Amino acid sequence: MPVIEVSIRDLERLVGETLSLEELEDLLPRLKCEYEGVEGEYVYYEATHDRPDLFSAEGLSRALKGLLEIELGMPGVILRQERVKAHVDGPTYRPYAFFATVHGLKLDDEAVKQIMQLQEKLHITYCRDRRKVSIGVYDLSKVKPPIYYTKAKPEEVKFTPLEFAEELTLKEILELHPKGIEYGHLIKSYEEYPLLVDSEGKVLSMPPIVNSEDTKVTEDTKEVFIDVTATDPQAGLKVLNVVATSIAERGETIGLVEIKGTWSGVTPDLTPESLLYDNTITEKVVGIKVSVEKASELLKKMRMDAKPISETKIEVKIPAYRLDILHPIDIAEDIAMAYGYENIKPEPYPPPHPGMPHPIEFFSKIIRETMVGYGFQEVNSYMMTNKKLLYDMMNLPEQPTVEVLNPKHENYSCIRTWLIPQLMEVLSQSKHADYPQKIFEVGDVVLIDETSSTKTREERHLAFAIADREATLTDLLAVLKSLSLQLGFSYKLEPIDHPSFIPGRSAKIVVNKKSLGILGEIRPRVLLNFELNVPIIAVEININVLKEELISP
Known part of the structure; x- marks a missing residue:
């Protein structure tokens, strides 16, 4: 912002009154100016770029005469x-x-x-x-x-x-x-x-x-x-x-x-611009409730002409030199400055549009609470990972994946496409803990989708796993069955061959002929990749699909 230099004596001559430094220090912020100090007979202040009319003593004196009520309304x-x-x-x-x-x-x-x-x-x-x-x-x-x-x-x-x-x-x-x-x-x-x-x-x-x-x-x-x-x-x-x-x-x-x-x-064309101001904006934006008569008086102090025409509307005439007035919000700002920010009580103001959780977040919260109730411990892992973890260690062929160009660390070179690999990583790092270990994660994955405008599709998934020497698919199916009863959906299991699971011990979860997810017992080769020596059973479900099926007629 430009720093303006003004002679105090010259300013007083233009204003027509003696001005103390304390007065100037108080009044300048009400014109969006920042008091910088004084040197000899000169006062220095920063003026904002949108108020070029304050770039000299003449414009400043004109504005000060309004705030001091020496002259009111448009000059x-x-x-x-x-x-x-x-x-x-x-x-x-x-x-x-x-x-x-x-x-x-x-x-x-x-x-x-x-x-x-x-x-x-x-x-x-x-x-x-x-x-x-x-x-x-x-x-x-x-x-x-x-x-x-x-x-x-x-x-x-x-x-x-x-x-x-x-x-x-x-x-x-x-x-x-x-x-x-x-x-x-x-x-x-x-x-x-x-x-x-x-x-x-x-x-x-x-x-x-x-x-x-x-x-x-x-x-x-x-x-x-x-x-x-x-x-x-x-x-x-x-x-x-x-x-x-x-x-x-x-x-x-x-x-x-x-x-x-x-x-x-x-x-020059000095015709003032006319603007119809809705005074309800003042309370919504500034947080003060003033009548149209009071608001009009405040605008006159800011060197505008203002006339109430109804209980909520004010006809405002804006001087041709005010280049910053582009929107009713700018009028509200001038009302606030004339009123004095120091006079506005610091009370919390309720937002005009109260926030509420997104439906998918609300549904995810229910699932998290349900899984905790089943004795599972929640984990939260990074969306950023690497293809070695997602595919090589899970015995999967590489799939199209959103990758980072020139990654700074090889462990964070792409965005995950499913959650089970990161659950396996957590279990691998928890071998020192007692068994059984029951963990779950609710999180987002990103898949390549050529039909989307962004060429990607984001999905919310639930994955949970049980690691124990005596863990079987029966334990996993019991949890899945209870979850379906709790949330109110019916499903079928269709046998599949999946490279990450033991043949004959994996299945696709189907709801209304739509694929909901997969489950199975992890292959020994995959367990070896993670240096695990206990059986692990895991399931991964697409929460977006589940939510759509629950709300569909």
């Missing part, structure tokens, strides 16, 4: 009847130019510094380092309208750039002037450069590089001409509004400019 703007004319025919790579004038100015050295600071901070933030938008401010008394935004070849025109005493060609400016060196890359690859001149051919500037020394703003300047050149018309118009209204805080009137050419119209 009044007096538009000058006489219009300056301008013609726009710039280069195609920077085609847009918009203008304004401000009259009746009373400037001093500090005021000139603030105008320069406003330009600088806008350039490095909203203007994208002059790539998107660039700004120029000139002494209007030294210029003779109409104004022309045009283009010229690099060596065709000469003028004296700002802070220089001699004339240079446009090409020389890019090579010798500090701003030309810094920003020359924006235009030097083109055959023609942008140029702003008056009716007598006097050069005002070479946008977006540098202004002319002849038209610079001084303490004696009483009226200024503002130009904004841009690649994006909307961005240019918004920046013009910020600059014109800020400088006008030190003047009397803003003058309109009638533009013809690439873009035709009259600028």
Whole structure:
């Protein structure tokens, strides 16, 4: 965020009241600014990128007058009847130019510094380092309208750039002037450069590089001409509004400019934007309950016009310089800042949409509690594993698997496709414990599925195993039967040959002709791979399929 430097005395002159440092430290956060400290007569603060109207003392004073209730509502703007004319025919790579004038100015050295600071901070933030938008401010008394935004070849025109005493060609400016060196890359690859001149051919500037020394703003300047050149018309118009209204805080009137050419119209357009605000948002978002009358008063402190039109609706008019108001939520934020965050009691606010468990999580919880009731101990293993464990050690041929590209560890190189291998790994690491050992896991597996938009399918599985010298399939079937009665489903067993199980001692579990899972007694070869010397029986069930069958009519 840009750090802004403001003279306290200049700020007090603009506000019309004496300001203590304690007041500033309290008020700045209510404008989304962060107080940085003070040095001599200058106060420093950080302004957010979405509040460019606070990038100088003029905009800050305008906002503070609202919070201090010196002035309420949208600032009044007096538009000058006489219009300056301008013609726009710039280069195609920077085609847009918009203008304004401000009259009746009373400037001093500090005021000139603030105008320069406003330009600088806008350039490095909203203007994208002059790539998107660039700004120029000139002494209007030294210029003779109409104004022309045009283009010229690099060596065709000469003028004296700002802070220089001699004339240079446009090409020389890019090579010798500090701003030309810094920003020359924006235009030097083109055959023609942008140029702003008056009716007598006097050069005002070479946008977006540098202004002319002849038209610079001084303490004696009483009226200024503002130009904004841009690649994006909307961005240019918004920046013009910020600059014109800020400088006008030190003047009397803003003058309109009638533009013809690439873009035709009259600028600046300071028409406020209207927004219908639903005040119920205030309680939902901020957590405070205020009437539409109170909310309207708070918005006026933030320099907006607000009028209640019903018990819940407020018609809000937003000044043209407020670029941050895009949504009713932004209005709610301004109400909160005007109210004062320190005045909002830290009470817990019930969420508008209370959370609830996902159906599969609720069903999984029931299964976990049931398995614990059967005397099984739950284990939780990583979804990340390796193909050696999933297939080689389980005596299975390798299957399509979601793998990690360039894994950092070979043990975590893919995502599991079934749970039984990890139960075997747990039992292998628990050989020192007493038998029987009864463990289970409820967890997710990921399978390759070419019909899915992600080419994968995630499933929730239940796997349980019994390890004991006297363990038989009968023990496993007893648990499965009890589980089916507990959950309310019927199943059939169909014999299968599975490489991980002993032939003749494995089966497929079928529910309503759908495959629910597998069960069997682990092959001795697999037991040997895991260095186990007791029989192990295991089952794995697809919980997603089971849940669908239970809720289907």
